[in-house]
Amino acid sequence: MRWALAKVAVAVTTMVALAFLVPLGMMVQETAHDRAFSAAERQAAELGPALAITTDHAALQRALASTKAGTDGLVAVHVPDAGGGTSVLGTGRADAAQLAAATASGRSATVEVPGGYALLQPVAVDNARIALVEVFVPEAALSAGVTTAWLVLSGVAAALVLISVLVADRLGTRIVGAARRLAAAARDLGSGDLDARAPAADADAPPELREAAAAFNAMAERVRQLLASERELAADLSHRLRTPLTVLRLNTAALGESESADQARLAVARLEHEVDQIIRAARGRREDETVVLGCDAADVVRDRTDFWSALAEDQGRRWRVDGTGRSALVPVSRADLANALDAVLGNVFRHTDEGVSFGVDVRTTDYAVTIRVYDSGPGIPDPEAALRRGEGAGGAGSTGLGLDIARRVAESTGGELTIGRTSRGGADIRLRLRTARALSKAS
Numbered sequence: 238m239r240w241a242l243a244k245v246a247v248a249v250t251t252m253v254a255l256a257f258l259v260p261l262g263m264m265v266q267e268t269a270h271d272r273a274f275s276a277a278e279r280q281a282a283e284l285g286p287a288l289a290i291t292t293d294h295a296a297l298q299r300a301l302a303s304t305k306a307g308t309d310g311l312v313a314v315h316v317p318d319a320g321g322g323t324s325v326l327g328t329g330r331a332d333a334a335q336l337a338a339a340t341a342s343g344r345s346a347t348v349e350v351p352g353g354y355a356l357l358q359p360v361a362v363d364n365a366r367i368a369l370v371e372v373f374v375p376e377a378a379l380s381a382g383v384t385t386a387w388l389v390l391s392g393v394a395a396a397l398v399l400i401s402v403l404v405a406d407r408l409g410t411r412i413v414g415a416a417r418r419l420a421a422a423a424r425d426l427g428s429g430d431l432d433a434r435a436p437a438a439d440a441d442a443p444p445e446l447r448e449a450a451a452a453f454n455a456m457a458e459r460v461r462q463l464l465a466s467e468r469e470l471a472a473d474l475s476h477r478l479r480t481p482l483t484v485l486r487l488n489t490a491a492l493g494e495s496e497s498a499d500q501a502r503l504a505v506a507r508l509e510h511e512v513d514q515i516i517r518a519a520r521g522r523r524e525d526e527t528v529v530l531g532c533d534a535a536d537v538v539r540d541r542t543d544f545w546s547a548l549a550e551d552q553g554r555r556w557r558v559d560g561t562g563r564s565a566l567v568p569v570s571r572a573d574l575a576n577a578l579d580a581v582l583g584n585v586f587r588h589t590d591e592g593v594s595f596g597v598d599v600r601t602t603d604y605a606v607t608i609r610v611y612d613s614g615p616g617i618p619d620p621e622a623a624l625r626r627g628e629g630a631g632g633a634g635s636t637g638l639g640l641d642i643a644r645r646v647a648e649s650t651g652g653e654l655t656i657g658r659t660s661r662g663g664a665d666i667r668l669r670l671r672t673a674r675a676l677s678k679a680s
Contacts, residue, residue: 242412246405247398254394265386270379274347274356277372280306281345281358284314284370288360292316292368297326306372315369317362330373331355340367352376415442419450422457431461478512500551507548532571534606534670535561535599541578542597545586552591560599565606567670568650574670577646580639581610581666589614593663605652608668616664620656643668 287300297314301307313327315336323336330350331339339346339357346357353375360368418436425433434457435450436442442450485505492498542558549556567574578597585595595612617623623640643666644654652669659665 242405242409243402246401250398250401251394254397258390258394262383262387262390265390266380266383269381269383273374273378273381274354276378277356277374278345278358280304280312280372281356281370284312285358285360288314288316288362288368288370292362294324294326301327311373311375313371313373315371317366317368327371328373329371331357331371336369336371339369343367353378412443412446415446415450419446419453422450422453426457426460431457431464433457482509482512503547503551531566531568531673532574534565534567534574534608535563535601537571537574537578538597538599538608541575541582545579545582548586549595552586554592555594557596558598559596560601563599563601565599565601566672567606568673569646569670573646573649577643577668578608578610580642581668584639584666585610585612585614585664602672604672606670606672608670609665610668611659611665612663613659613661614663616658616662617656623656624654640666646670 283304284297284300287297291297294316297316301312301314304312306312307327310328313325313329315329316324316326318324330352331348335346335348335350335355335357339348339359343359345359348355348357350373353373356372356374358370358372360370362368415436422433422435434454437447437451437454482505486502486509489498489502489505492501538558539561542556546556582595582597585593589595589612593612593614595610598609598611600607600609624644640654640656647654647668647670651671655667655669657665657667
C-alpha cells in the first residue's frame with residue numbers, strides 16, 4: 238500500500254508541477270527574448286543623439302567605441318553621404334534590401350540575419366537624410382538564462398515530487414502499520430491463539446481500520462465463546478454416556494467366564510476408555526491455552542493401528558502397516574488426525590466381514606503425506622455418495638459422518654480424500670495431507 242500511495246503522490250504532484258512549471262518556463266523564455274530586444278533598442282537609442290548632432294565619421298566612431306555593444310561589434314551605423322551613397326561604421330549584417338525597406342518605412346524594424354536578428358532604427362540627420370542604427374541580437378542572447386531557469390524549475394518540481402512522496406510514505410506507514418497489526422492478529426487467531434486481539438484504539442490507524450479492528454476483536458471473542466461452549470457440550474454429552482456404560486459393565490460382569498463374555502467386557506472397557514479420552518480432550522484444555530496445531534502422522538498411524546490391532550486379532554483379521562519409519566509432519570492436531578484415522582479404520586471393521594484383512598500405508602514427500610487405508614473386502618459401491626455427509630459408506634447403522642470427518646481433516650490442509658478400489662476389488666481410501674512447507678510455499 239505504501240508503494241501504491243507513493244505512485245499516486247508522484248502522479249498527482251507531477252501533473253500539478255507540469256501545469257504550473259511549463260507555462261512558467263515558457264514565460265521565462267519569452268522574457269529572455271523581450272529582454273534581448275529591449276537591450277538592443279536602448280543601444281540604438283544611445284547613438285541617436287550623436288547622429289542628430291553630427292554625421293562626422295570620426296565622431297561617430299568615438300561614439301561607437303564608447304558603448305559596450307559597439308566595442309563588441311554588435312552595432313553598426315549606416316550614414317548617408319552627400320553624393321547619395323551610404324557609409325557603414327562598424328560591422329553591418331543586414332542586406333541592402335532590408336536597409337532600404339527600413340529607410341523607406343521610417344520605423345524601426347527587426348529583420349533576420351545570419352546568426353540571429355538585427356534591429357534597424359532610422360534616425361533623421363541633416364538635409365532630411367535618414368541614417369540607420371543596426372544592432373545585432375545573437376541567437377544566444379535570445380535564450381540567455383533560459384537553460385538555468387529550466388534547470389531551477391526542474392529542481393523545484395523534483396523537490397515537490399520528493400516531498401509529496403515522503404508525506405505519502407509517512408501517511409502510508411501509519412495505514413500499513415495498522416493493517417499489518419490487524420493481519421498479525423488474524424494470523425495468530427488462525428494459528429490457534431484465542432487471546433489474539435487487534436489494537437482497536439490504534440491512534441495511527443484511520444477510522445475505517447479502527448472499526449475493522451473492533452469488529453475483528455468482537456468476532457474473536459465470539460469464536461472463543463463458541464469454542465468454549467462446544468467443548469463443554471462435548472464433555473457433557475460424553476459424560477452422559479457413563480450411566481449406560483456402567484450398566485453395561487455390570488451386565489458383562491455377570492456373564493461369567495467364557496470367550497464371548499471376555500470379548501464383551503473388553504469392548505466395554507475400550508468404550509469406557511474412548512469416553513474418558515473425549516472428556517479429557519474437551520475439558521482438559523484451558524481457556525487461556527493456545528491450540529497447538531501439527532503432529533507426526535507416522536506416529537499417529539502407529540498409535541491407532543496398535544489400538545485397532547487388538548480387535549483385529551479377535552476377529553481373525555490379518556493387517557499390516559508400512560511407511561511409518563520416517564517422520565511425516567502435517568499441520569493438523571494429533572486428536573483430529575486420530576479421529577480421522579479411527580473413522581476410516583472403523584469403517585473397515587463395521588462394513589466388512591470378520592477375517593477380512595486390511596493395511597495402512599504412509600507415503601511422505603516434501604509437500605504431502607498420503608495415508609492409504611485398504612482392505613480385501615467388497616469395496617465401496619458408490620464412492621461419491623460415501624463422501625456426501627449423511628450418506629455413509631454403506632451398510633445398516635452407518636451415520637455417514639466417518640468419511641466426512643476424514644475428508645474435512647484432509648481439506649483443512651489443502652489436501653483431499655479419495656476413494657478407489659484395490660486390484661482385488663477392496664476399498665482403497667487415501668487421505669492426502671499437504672505439509673506445512675507446501676502451505677508456506679503456496680502463500
